[in-house]
Amino acid sequence: MGNDNLWHEFLRWVGEGWRRVASRVGWVRETTGFFRVDPHTAVTFRAIADAVVPETPGLEAELGPEHVPGGLAVGLDDFHVAYVDDGFQFGLPHVGFVGNAPLADPVAHVLDLAARELVRRGENESALSDDRPVALVDLGEAPPPEVRAAAGPFAKLSRRDRLRAMAILDEFEVELSPSADELFELDAGLVGQLVVGFAEMIYYSEWQGYDEFDRAPSERDHPNDPAAVQSWRQTGFPGFANGYAALRGYLGTPDGSLGDGESWTTIDDGTGSPVRIVHESGSFRENDYDTSGYEEPYPE
Amino acid sequence: MVKDSYDVVVVGAGGDGPVAAWKLAEAGLSVLVLEAGPFHGNEQWPNPHEDPGGEASSSVEDLSGELLDEQFTTREFEMVNELLFGPADHDRGFWFRKFPGDGAILQCAGVGGTTLHYTGCHPRAYPASIDEQGHWPIDYADLLPYYREVEAMCDVSPAPVTAKEELFFRGAAAAGWDPIEDLNVTDPGYRPQPNAIRQPDAKLHVDADYDGDFTYPDVEGDTLALGDIAGNPHPRGAPFEEKAKRASNVSFVPPALATGNVTVRPNAFVTDVETETGGTDRPTATGVRFRDTWSGDTETVAADVVVLAAGAIETPRLWKNADLPANDWVGRGLTIHFGDNVMGLWDADDLEDAIGKRTIDQHQGQDIAARFDYPGLGMLQTVGTAPGIGAILGFGASASGFAFQNDPEDAPWDTMGRLAGTELKRLLSGYRRMLQVLVVSDDRPHQRNGVSVNPALADEHGPIPLVNYEPSTGDRQRRDDLAEIAAEILREAGASHVHRSDSPPTALHVHSTMRMGEVVDEACEAIDVDRLFVADHSVLSNSVGGVNPTNTGQALAARTAETVVDRYF
Numbered sequence: 001m002g003n004d005n006l007w008h009e010f011l012r013w014v015g016e017g018w019r020r021v022a023s024r025v026g027w028v029r030e031t032t033g034f035f036r037v038d039p040h041t042a043v044t045f046r047a048i049a050d051a052v053v054p055e056t057p058g059l060e061a062e063l064g065p066e067h068v069p070g071g072l073a074v075g076l077d078d079f080h081v082a083y084v085d086d087g088f089q090f091g092l093p094h095v096g097f098v099g100n101a102p103l104a105d106p107v108a109h110v111l112d113l114a115a116r117e118l119v120r121r122g123e124n125e126s127a128l129s130d131d132r133p134v135a136l137v138d139l140g141e142a143p144p145p146e147v148r149a150a151a152g153p154f155a156k157l158s159r160r161d162r163l164r165a166m167a168i169l170d171e172f173e174v175e176l177s178p179s180a181d182e183l184f185e186l187d188a189g190l191v192g193q194l195v196v197g198f199a200e201m202i203y204y205s206e207w208q209g210y211d212e213f214d215r216a217p218s219e220r221d222h223p224n225d226p227a228a229v230q231s232w233r234q235t236g237f238p239g240f241a242n243g244y245a246a247l248r249g250y251l252g253t254p255d256g257s258l259g260d261g262e263s264w265t266t267i268d269d270g271t272g273s274p275v276r277i278v279h280e281s282g283s284f285r286e287n288d289y290d291t292s293g294y295e296e297p298y299p300e
Numbered sequence: 301m302v303k304d305s306y307d308v309v310v311v312g313a314g315g316d317g318p319v320a321a322w323k324l325a326e327a328g329l330s331v332l333v334l335e336a337g338p339f340h341g342n343e344q345w346p347n348p349h350e351d352p353g354g355e356a357s358s359s360v361e362d363l364s365g366e367l368l369d370e371q372f373t374t375r376e377f378e379m380v381n382e383l384l385f386g387p388a389d390h391d392r393g394f395w396f397r398k399f400p401g402d403g404a405i406l407q408c409a410g411v412g413g414t415t416l417h418y419t420g421c422h423p424r425a426y427p428a429s430i431d432e433q434g435h436w437p438i439d440y441a442d443l444l445p446y447y448r449e450v451e452a453m454c455d456v457s458p459a460p461v462t463a464k465e466e467l468f469f470r471g472a473a474a475a476g477w478d479p480i481e482d483l484n485v486t487d488p489g490y491r492p493q494p495n496a497i498r499q500p501d502a503k504l505h506v507d508a509d510y511d512g513d514f515t516y517p518d519v520e521g522d523t524l525a526l527g528d529i530a531g532n533p534h535p536r537g538a539p540f541e542e543k544a545k546r547a548s549n550v551s552f553v554p555p556a557l558a559t560g561n562v563t564v565r566p567n568a569f570v571t572d573v574e575t576e577t578g579g580t581d582r583p584t585a586t587g588v589r590f591r592d593t594w595s596g597d598t599e600t601v602a603a604d605v606v607v608l609a610a611g612a613i614e615t616p617r618l619w620k621n622a623d624l625p626a627n628d629w630v631g632r633g634l635t636i637h638f639g640d641n642v643m644g645l646w647d648a649d650d651l652e653d654a655i656g657k658r659t660i661d662q663h664q665g666q667d668i669a670a671r672f673d674y675p676g677l678g679m680l681q682t683v684g685t686a687p688g689i690g691a692i693l694g695f696g697a698s699a700s701g702f703a704f705q706n707d708p709e710d711a712p713w714d715t716m717g718r719l720a721g722t723e724l725k726r727l728l729s730g731y732r733r734m735l736q737v738l739v740v741s742d743d744r745p746h747q748r749n750g751v752s753v754n755p756a757l758a759d760e761h762g763p764i765p766l767v768n769y770e771p772s773t774g775d776r777q778r779r780d781d782l783a784e785i786a787a788e789i790l791r792e793a794g795a796s797h798v799h800r801s802d803s804p805p806t807a808l809h810v811h812s813t814m815r816m817g818e819v820v821d822e823a824c825e826a827i828d829v830d831r832l833f834v835a836d837h838s839v840l841s842n843s844v845g846g847v848n849p850t851n852t853g854q855a856l857a858a859r860t861a862e863t864v865v866d867r868y869f
Binding site: 051052053054056058059062063067070086087088100101159160163164166167169170190192193196197198200201202203204205206207213216217218220222224231232234235236237238240241242243244245246247248249250251253256257258259264265267268270275277279281282283284285286287288289290291294295296297298299300 | 347349350370371373374375376377378380382390391392393394395396401402403404427428431432433440457458460461462463465466469470473474476479481482483484486491492494499500502503504505506507508509510513514515519523524525527534535536656659661663664665675676677686687688689690691692695696697698699701702704705718720721722724725726728729731732744772773774777778781804
């Protein structure tokens, strides 16, 4: 399958996803069991979380035990599916929950296409394995045969090969060519943003600390404590504060207008003209200006 | 209550619309401001993301610092989701806009617009970008009185220095650059940001041993708690008008309402500009049609003058959807300051030597308080973020794949690309010893870049904006030069590891899609439609040299409002 074919396959899946979306009048997500979303989608999003923010036993000796658990330990995959499904709305009240477009299923299938393309090119470092998706699901959640049946090629790749597959999506800089018979087309770049960028933002933000993020904003509770947010323990972020007594002063120069008063510190630039951080602020200078000597570094 | 007609209707209460509204109202005109998103910190809407609330606000008495404190939690993930461009109803997702690649448009909906999550940076354009690049029909000198007016309204002053700014200044000085004290910048160098954030209380000096609360009235002004991107309600406890960050909802909306001549109606998405033609082919704007985002009901309102201030994406979209006269430059010439991120990571021992402590603590201080200017190339800014936003901005996206797929060889950075997996976790374990530098390039207007619409791709407000952006060779060269300067400054400041994102085009600053001289005249009235003005960043003729555009957009909006009065009232 060449690039063109991959692209056509991609569009076919997106179109398929949208047709399914459009047909689900009053679509409501099931709320019980591991497979409360499409099993293939559930396994694929586990594989995403496992690749983007993995469990890292190797970091224990280097950084400490708090750096071992990853996204799966805090249910990143579950929330990621919900977030991708609820994240965008197209103003079509008959589509999805209050018009939000459930994108998780098409995204999961697009990742499989990318995985197949990676394998076709021979760029995967190790062979597909059924054991990988099975290892992502506890026995009590779903029996291995069900997981194997549900898993697509993306979930069967090694962690690093999954990232390689995601990178393939970046190759498709798409000129949108809308047609009247498709509800919408999604470009591959958005998939990369949804599965990598959004997963990282969610994981490293305060998200894990909410009692329930699905609640109305005025009813959400957050303890603002690293004890409640695994990623804060890993980054050292102390939580949100009302303020810090962290003022060192203002940038000042000898005889200049910017800052004044007692020096906090001196920055020596090596030319004998030290810049100082001083206690009191001055102001910028309303200078005369002359642009006649301006030259374009890169004329165009 | 919203009336049937006003002297002027302003479409959009973002960074610039409230400036125009204030000036028009000061001149005695009746003004209706229609805003697509919610109104935070207003007693008409105690839960603006949960209930439709009131219809409109016409009194400064409606503003409530207490409500703003409640609604702006400063929690980054929650606030990004509430502020980014979408309907007020928290159950509903963002309004989708097509953007190329894995980039995105970062805009906010709500009174204050994208200034709700801007970082207060208020520099002037580089004079050469106006006077020498050949795009502008007016001179830099024409803007100066309006810059001064806006800067006074926004309390623009030199940003304070905390550890991360000191570290950057040390690096810039060691790299051989000079400090800049000028408002009108013509040569390269470094300086504190001219920020529209009230300076912190002197009590917060590290030598002052302050151990009190960081709330008003114990402290006034900024509290050095980061959080500008998440809305910044500090100091908590302060009245609405006394909040430190002078986003347009704080700087211009209160005086506009105080005139008694302004009504702000949020949750109102304008979908059409109404016109009439009186015996000629030339249309005259007579009002607008808008849709209530909660009820879905549509209404029309008449006006003697219509001012579009919906931003550089939505204003051309509205123009095209309203079927106003075609013009080759409507929606074209988009500039976004084609940007990048260069990150430095330090060893604790090296920090001890440089700044006297073993962590940088980017979560302290203002988000963006130090800058490097280079007229002709663009600018650099230090950026402090909470870890989630830092991860997506710095590591979550790249135009060159994952870092493990790239070998930078002789490049001035150690790694380049997206980070994920073990490498991401290892790097972010050093969050408190890390400083990101945002690269902001002086990209130029090209007709291929911009906003188009297609009838097949519509949401409830009509065909959505389809954005195209492909930087030119020159744009890439300017960005590459700046990224190298950033890396050198970080190295000189002692960073042990430098990472470049090679970010895909992402629209943090958005301008020049309704350019002065092409779509609007020198007074920002549409060339092809009478009584239709534009007062937002879309009228900038270029990207103002790669500096933060808010000051210039607001200065022009103030100037445009004066012209509206002169021409029609």
